[in-house]
Amino acid sequence: MFFDHFNYWIFVILLMIGLYTVMSRSNLIKKMIGLSIFQIAVFLFYISLGKIEDGTAPILLEGDGVIYSNPLPHVLILTAIVVGVATTALGLALIVRIKESFGTIDEDEILLQEEDK
Amino acid sequence: MEEFTDIFLMLLLIAGTLGVLYVSNLFVATMLLGAVSLIVALIFVTLDAVDVAFTEAAVGAGISTVLYLGTLAMVGSKEKTRSKKSPLPLLVSLAVGGLLIYATLDLPVIGSPDTPVQTSRLTDRFINVSPNEIGVPNMVTSVLASYRGFDTFGEVTVIFTAGIAVLMILRQRHTRREEEPIENPTNPDQKGSLHDIVPHVVSKLLIPFILLFGLYVQFHGDFGPGGGFQAGVIFAAGFILYSLVFGLDNLKQLISARFVEFLLAAGVLLYGGVGVVSMLMGANFLDYNVLGSTPVAGQHLGILLVELGVGITVTAAMLAIFFGFAGRPDEIEDSNGH
Numbered sequence: 001m002f003f004d005h006f007n008y009w010i011f012v013i014l015l016m017i018g019l020y021t022v023m024s025r026s027n028l029i030k031k032m033i034g035l036s037i038f039q040i041a042v043f044l045f046y047i048s049l050g051k052i053e054d055g056t057a058p059i060l061l062e063g064d065g066v067i068y069s070n071p072l073p074h075v076l077i078l079t080a081i082v083v084g085v086a087t088t089a090l091g092l093a094l095i096v097r098i099k100e101s102f103g104t105i106d107e108d109e110i111l112l113q114e115e116d117k
Numbered sequence: 118m119e120e121f122t123d124i125f126l127m128l129l130l131i132a133g134t135l136g137v138l139y140v141s142n143l144f145v146a147t148m149l150l151g152a153v154s155l156i157v158a159l160i161f162v163t164l165d166a167v168d169v170a171f172t173e174a175a176v177g178a179g180i181s182t183v184l185y186l187g188t189l190a191m192v193g194s195k196e197k198t199r200s201k202k203s204p205l206p207l208l209v210s211l212a213v214g215g216l217l218i219y220a221t222l223d224l225p226v227i228g229s230p231d232t233p234v235q236t237s238r239l240t241d242r243f244i245n246v247s248p249n250e251i252g253v254p255n256m257v258t259s260v261l262a263s264y265r266g267f268d269t270f271g272e273v274t275v276i277f278t279a280g281i282a283v284l285m286i287l288r289q290r291h292t293r294r295e296e297e298p299i300e301n302p303t304n305p306d307q308k309g310s311l312h313d314i315v316p317h318v319v320s321k322l323l324i325p326f327i328l329l330f331g332l333y334v335q336f337h338g339d340f341g342p343g344g345g346f347q348a349g350v351i352f353a354a355g356f357i358l359y360s361l362v363f364g365l366d367n368l369k370q371l372i373s374a375r376f377v378e379f380l381l382a383a384g385v386l387l388y389g390g391v392g393v394v395s396m397l398m399g400a401n402f403l404d405y406n407v408l409g410s411t412p413v414a415g416q417h418l419g420i421l422l423v424e425l426g427v428g429i430t431v432t433a434a435m436l437a438i439f440f441g442f443a444g445r446p447d448e449i450e451d452s453n454g455h
Contacts, residue, residue, distance in 0.1 A: 008221040010127040016214035023206035053228035060254035069165035071256040079272040086279035
């Protein structure tokens with residue numbers, strides 16, 4: 001019973017760490033890193049749904065009776081990873097601009113500057 | 118043994134992410150995130166997702182680490198600790214986690230063959246019919262480029278858009294409200310570490326093989342793990358390594374920023390063009406059956422061209438983004454000097 005869901009629980013803990021990082025840290029880069037961790041948890045969950053017992057990678061082998069894992073989650077996550085790095089780059093570019101116009105990338109300090117205006 | 122590997126990797130993963138969370142030096146956090154990505158890639162291998170593992174290793178441990186480091190060079194790496202601490206984030210995370218763990222109790226055991234994912238009609242089609250229908254041994258490639266070709270077209274467009282957006286944001290001349298000079302951690306004299314002979318020699322030896330490997334991954338993606346996404350990232354990594362060791366200016370002489378922008382659009386156009394050609398030949402958008410003398414030959418040609426389009430756009434997007442980040446400190450210096 002315990003090990004049946006062990007992997008899922010690890011993914012949930014990973015997701016919690018990511019969510020906690022995003023909410024509790026005021027540094028914008030740390031928030032982006034938190035988002036990445038959150039994202040990794042979702043990727044792992046999807047891929048483990050495609051796994052089948054005694055299966056192998058979904059690349060055709062000679063012979064009958066080979067069990068293949070489901071290729072569909074692999075396709076979805078493969079593209080999601082590359083899209084993920086493109087959107088991360090967008091977020092980092094915005095952080096660079098924020099640093100240039102506020103002089104800081106700390107959320108609390110930025111909010112203070114906005115209140116002072 | 119398998120359980121042992123699994124548990125070991127999972128615990129390493131949690132330890133790595135906790136390290137990322139608690140370390141206050143952002144350089145260390147970035148390096149740890151790269152290590153976490155490698156562990157995740159290993160876990161993907163144990164879950165039979167070799168294509169995904171490939172992508173994660175190239176993207177997570179390679180490109181995204183470079184992007185984070187490029188950003189840190191501009192914004193500084195010290196994380197300030199928050200003065201006011203609130204218990205709310207911890208409570209919310211625990212509540213979400215508790216709900217999800219409650220939900221996992223209803224999930225099937227990992228690997229069981231009678232889940233809806235494994236018994237769906239689509240799964241049967243992808244695994245049992247696609248080798249004859251598409252004629253490509255790697256099922257991930259046939260699903261990616263043929264069955265779900267339209268979806269992948271959308272993903273490539275997202276990458277294209279993100280590349281354009283990064284260029285637009287970082288090209289703007291910056292205007293600072295206070296006139297304080299920005300401390301610039303990269304010393305221009307040492308840019309590209311011109312004095313380090315070991316990285317020079319090693320990377321000169323490595324770069325041709327990295328590019329060759331990129332080409333192999335691109336064109337062997339039908340038969341083994343690989344394809345346009347992975348090849349694009351590996352190719353870009355080769356050029357980025359060149360730039361890191363020999364300086365950005367040398368890379369810009371090799372491929373100009375304008376050419377990269379041209380490639381960025383060319384890949385998407387090639388992908389869409391294949392779809393338009395198949396429409397002109399009387400089939401649906403991105404239906405490759407009509408492209409060749411037999412449906413299987415048409416699928417082969419279609420997948421080859423589409424993957425090439427993906428590879429070109431991903432390479433160009435990663436390079437454009439890198440140019441944007443790496444070129445930024447120069448512009449800051451220029452506008453401060455005037």
